[in-house]
Amino acid sequence: WVVTAAHCVVVGNGVEPYPPQYFQVRVGSVQRTIGGKLVQLKRIIVNKSYGNFLNDVALLELEEPLVWTENIKPIEMANEEVPSGEDVIVSGWGRLYTNGPIPHRMQWNTLKSLTTEECQKAIQWGYDSLICLAHEQNNGVCNGDTGGPL
Numbered sequence: 001w002v003v004t005a006a007h008c009v010v011v012g013n014g015v016e017p018y019p020p021q022y023f024q025v026r027v028g029s030v031q032r033t034i035g036g037k038l039v040q041l042k043r044i045i046v047n048k049s050y051g052n053f054l055n056d057v058a059l060l061e062l063e064e065p066l067v068w069t070e071n072i073k074p075i076e077m078a079n080e081e082v083p084s085g086e087d088v089i090v091s092g093w094g095r096l097y098t099n100g101p102i103p104h105r106m107q108w109n110t111l112k113s114l115t116t117e118e119c120q121k122a123i124q125w126g127y128d129s130l131i132c133l134a135h136e137q138n139n140g141v142c143n144g145d146t147g148g149p150l
Contacts (some may be wrong), residue, residue, distance in 0.1 A: 094145030
């Protein structure tokens with residue numbers, strides 16, 4: 001199984017996922033288009049409570065089980081809220097800047113976590129079900145990073 005953002009796999013603004021055969025998952029590589037292994041999807045499950053970017057989670061069932069290696073490992077799931085001010089590492093192949101190029105190699109950045117109250121004050125989007133992160137101006141995530149790991 002692979003965890004991603006629901007909005008990455010649903011049709012338009014709805015909750016129905018695209019057919020799983022529309023997607024492949026590249027595992028075991030930090031390169032966007034080469035290396036590792038491409039795995040077909042068997043099924044996509046979107047969180048039943050997904051809507052308007054809330055509960056924005058989907059599970060991707062793979063056609064074949066992954067074999068754990070140095071570059072293919074399961075993630076650790078958090079079981080508590082991230083404290084305010086904690087460093088959180090984000091990664092992805094999103095654009096390097098607004099309307100900029102898409103990198104070939106995975107990028108990463110360190111952001112700071114905010115409490116629900118701090119998030120509400122900063123951007124009026126303080127929901128208990130969200131992880132809210134702060135970044136310096138022009139140094140955060142960009143289009144294409146969504147669905148990636150924290």
